[in-house]
Amino acid sequence: MVGSGFQNIFRVPELKRRVLFTLMMLVVYRIGVHVPTPGIDREALGAIFARTQGTLFAMFDMFSGGALEQLSVFALGIMPYISASIIIQLLTVAVPHLERLKKEGEQGRRKITQYTRYGTIVLSIIQGLGISIGLESMMAPGGGAVVLEPGWGFRIMTVITLTSGTAFIMWLGEQVTERGIGNGISLVIFAGIVAGLPSAMGNTFRLLKTGEMGIFLVVFLVIMMIGVVAFIVFVEQGQRRIPVHYAKRVVGNKMYGGQTSHLPLKVNTSGVIPPIFASSIIMFPATIASFIDLPMMRGVMDAMHPGGFLYETIFVVFIFFFCFFYTAIVFNPVDVAENMRKNGGYIPGIRPGKRTSDFIDKVLTRLTLSGATYVSAVCVLPSILITQFNVPFYFGGTALLIVVAVSLDTVSQMESHMLTRNYEGFLNKKTGRIRGRRG
Numbered sequence: 001m002v003g004s005g006f007q008n009i010f011r012v013p014e015l016k017r018r019v020l021f022t023l024m025m026l027v028v029y030r031i032g033v034h035v036p037t038p039g040i041d042r043e044a045l046g047a048i049f050a051r052t053q054g055t056l057f058a059m060f061d062m063f064s065g066g067a068l069e070q071l072s073v074f075a076l077g078i079m080p081y082i083s084a085s086i087i088i089q090l091l092t093v094a095v096p097h098l099e100r101l102k103k104e105g106e107q108g109r110r111k112i113t114q115y116t117r118y119g120t121i122v123l124s125i126i127q128g129l130g131i132s133i134g135l136e137s138m139m140a141p142g143g144g145a146v147v148l149e150p151g152w153g154f155r156i157m158t159v160i161t162l163t164s165g166t167a168f169i170m171w172l173g174e175q176v177t178e179r180g181i182g183n184g185i186s187l188v189i190f191a192g193i194v195a196g197l198p199s200a201m202g203n204t205f206r207l208l209k210t211g212e213m214g215i216f217l218v219v220f221l222v223i224m225m226i227g228v229v230a231f232i233v234f235v236e237q238g239q240r241r242i243p244v245h246y247a248k249r250v251v252g253n254k255m256y257g258g259q260t261s262h263l264p265l266k267v268n269t270s271g272v273i274p275p276i277f278a279s280s281i282i283m284f285p286a287t288i289a290s291f292i293d294l295p296m297m298r299g300v301m302d303a304m305h306p307g308g309f310l311y312e313t314i315f316v317v318f319i320f321f322f323c324f325f326y327t328a329i330v331f332n333p334v335d336v337a338e339n340m341r342k343n344g345g346y347i348p349g350i351r352p353g354k355r356t357s358d359f360i361d362k363v364l365t366r367l368t369l370s371g372a373t374y375v376s377a378v379c380v381l382p383s384i385l386i387t388q389f390n391v392p393f394y395f396g397g398t399a400l401l402i403v404v405a406v407s408l409d410t411v412s413q414m415e416s417h418m419l420t421r422n423y424e425g426f427l428n429k430k431t432g433r434i435r436g437r438r439g
Helices: 002-009 013-033 042-049 056-063 079-094 096-102 106-136 152-179 184-195 197-210 215-236 273-290 295-303 309-330 333-342 354-388 397-419
Strands: 239-246 249-251 254-256 259-266
Touching (some): 013 152, 079 152, 079 309, 106 152, 273 309, 273 354
Antiparallel strands (some): 249 254
């Protein structure tokens, strides 16, 4: 049962230490969200953000865990790091030096990570400067200025504060990855999204009491959310298993092989990376444009409204691109086929070597197309429905996908720690799925 799985966490000293360390780092992150940036009238800023529900600002605030609305030291969130990661990964295809580093194993990976950190700082400085300049021109609905003392002193202080906050979040995420239960960056985004649920639910019940939302609409949205969660869990655990046979071979005095296995290919190999990358790319220029008071920029902002045709079309295009791009990075059919051939393995009916790699690539392409369609549907359709029904919070398909996928991945991480020590975990040994009450 799931309850016994959670009890077993605290029976493994190393896993217990990792879980507690992860929780402690996430608590530190949530505390930092409430530390304000100097020189800001928070009441005036709150009045401005009260009018941004369902807009790009609301979505950016969702990813930052509410830090942008309060303009805390973590206002930029982890998005500069994600944007830098996108740029570096794209450059690994075009720049020979980065391509060589990628193939050098652990040492090359550390060097690429270092370049990503530098890129994060540069992007944070640019975004911090844009936000500081934009804030100086903002006025609250009542006429009050957001910035108490405009000027270069405020701009420099804001850039230093926001850049330091992003650098700290980046370090915190890396610590969770190395010393916690893994997936530090994803867990930071997860914590920010989940932290907004209580207030969102409170707003929904408040509007229900005042009659601004009907009971049938609330029931419909709850059913839709439960259905989307169930669909995400079903697809995220889906696999295409390619049978692999291993021929018998003698090495010394021992015989190896002669067994049948399978090559598991996930329907959604890229996980939550595509929607996060797509959101990051869309939000970066749109956020900068929002602080520039020009008619053309206002037109761009109006056209890029979440739920609008242009925004959702660009979002879907980016999701498809990153699904195929990231899958190509993490899974190389040629390498898999070569390793299979060296170990005496073959796919029944397929000749080893190039034909095997072509077959795997063909299957993987079809799965990636299905996965990209699934991710686009989950991310876009609920977003459009929520926008059309004027729900008072932005918790669309992207957020649901991240929350559910990161939860499943975290459970799998803890599962591996428990199974290595012969403890019963969360998964059913027969089905490989999460246990229910009768599991």
